[in-house]
Amino acid sequence: MKTVFAIILLVASSVCLAQKGQFITEAEFQARFFSADVQQQTLWVNKHLKSDIEGILNRRFTTLRIRYWGENTRTAWILEEIGKELPITVGVVIEDDKIYEVSILEYRESRGGEVRYPFFTRQFQQLKLQEVGPYRLDKSIDGITGATLSVRALKKIATLALFLHRQTPFYPLLGKSMGS
C-alpha cells in the first residue's frame, strides 16, 4: 500500500499543471484586442470616482490613476483584487457598455485557480451593469465550490471595469445617463 502511495506521489508531482501562475502577459492581452499602435490611456481617480470605486470594491482604494487601452467603443482594463490572501490579476475588455472578455492574467493563490477556465469566465460575457440600484452585474454568476473568495473578487473586478468604462471618452453615452 505504501508503495502505491509513493508511486501516486511521484506521478502526480511530475505531471501536474499550474493551479497558480502567470497565464497571459500584459502585452499578449493587449495584442489580442487592440492593434499595436493603440496607446495606453490614463484615467485619474478624482474624489467622486474614488468613492464609487470604494463602493464597488467594498474597501479603500488608494490608486491615483488607472491605465487602460481604448479604441472606438472598446476599452480594456487590467485590474487586481485579492481573493483569499493574494491578488488576482484580471484583464477585462468592455465593448458598448457590455463585457466582451474576462481573462485571468495571473493567479497567485494555491486553491481556487479554476476561476481561470473558460467554463467560468464565459459567464461574464455580455453582462452589463444593472440599470437601477447600486453598481452590480445585471445577471448572477454561478460560483465554484472551494473558490468562493476568488469568484467574489472576479465579480468585483468585472463590475469595476464596466463602471470605469463609463468614465472614458470611449463610452458612447458619456455625459448622458451614467447609471445609478
Added chain:
Amino acid sequence: MFKKSIMAIAIAAVTVSAHAADELPTAAEMWKVIQQQQKEIQALKSQIEETDVKVTATADAVEQGSGGTVSKLAQWTEKTKIGGYGEHHFNHFEDKDDKIDAHRFVVYLSHQFNDKVSFFSELELEHSLAGEGKPGEVELEQAYIQWDYTGGHNVQFGQFLVPVGIMNETHEPDTFYGTERNLVEKNVIPVTWWETGVMFNGELAPGLSYSAAVHSGLKTADGGSIRSGRQKSAKATAEDLAYTGRLKYTGIQGLELAATIQYQEDITQGVASEADALLTEFHAIYSAGPVSVRALWASWDVDGDGFDTAGSDDQEGWYIEPSYRLSEKIGVFARYSEYNNKAGDSDSIDAEIWDYGINYWLTPTVVLKADYSDYVNKNSGSTDNDAFNLGVGWSF
C-alpha cells in the same frame, strides 16, 4: 461751416491712415515674432511634459507609499495577513436543557516569505473557555509552510487539514447550511481533522486536481470510534503513519466530484495486534443557478478482532442536501443523513436525521441561521437531540 468740418475730418483720417501704414511690421519682423512665439510654445510644451513626468512620478511614489522609502514595517504588513471566523449557537432541545455556546472563535495568520514560500496558520478557541474542567479547548488547527517549488507544484510541511470530505477544509459558517455541521462528516470522517506531515497538491489536467499526503495517524482504542482517535498533533504517537490521496474534478461549471482514500496500517498505534484501516469517501456538489445539491458517502473498513467484536470494523454514513437560493441573501435547505459507527454489528441501527432550515446572509460572509434537526432514529433509540437551532457566523 458743416461742409468745412467734414472736409477737415476726411483729410485728418487719410493722414492718420497713411501714417499707420508706414508703421506696419515688415515680413522679416513678422517672421521674427513668429519664431519667438514658436520658441515660447516649445518651452511651454516642455514644461507641461516635465510636469506630467513629475505628476506621474509623484503618483507612483504615493501609490507605492512613503515616497519611495518602504519601511520594514510596511513590508511586513504587506506580506502578513490576519483573518478569522467564528460562530455562536443556540440549541433549543426537545428533551434536554437548552444550550448557548460560543462554539468556535478562530484566528488565521499567514505570511508570505517570498514568491515561493509562505506560512499559514489557524488557531481556534472552542466553547469559549479552555482549561482543566472547562468545556472548551484551545487548538492549533493548522500551521504549515507551503513551498511552491516549481510552477504548478506545491508541497506543504507541517500541520494541515486532511484532504477529505466537503467540510474538512472549507468550514467557515457562511459557506454551509445548518447551524451545526452535518453529523456524517463529524462522526464518520471525522471533521474537523488535521494531521502533521507532508502534502503535495497540484493539477493533473484542467479541472482535475490531486492531493497526496503522508502524515500522522489516528490512535483509537481497540474497537473504538474513529472520532475519538484524533490525536490533534498533541504529542501524537507516530508509530504508524497514514497515507491519504484525493482526486477532485471541478472542470464543469457548477460541478465538484471528489474521491479520497486513506490507509493506516494500525489505527491503534500498537494497542491492538491488528487494526489496519481504510477510509473511502466520495462526494459530489452541483449548483445550477439558485439550485444546489451536495451528496457525500464515507466508509471506514477496519481489520482486527477488537473492531470485529465491537461492530466498529465497519463505520459508514451518507447524506444528501438539496438547497435553493431564494435571493442573494436568503437560502433554504433540507438534508437527510444516515450514519452508523457500529455498522459491523448487525443489531446496530443507523442514525437517521432530517435537517431543514434557512440561512440569511447579512453580507456575503456574515450569516444568520435557523434550522430544525429531527432525529428520526438514533442508535440508542432516544430523540434527545431533536432541536431548534439558531446561529450567527462570520468570516473575514
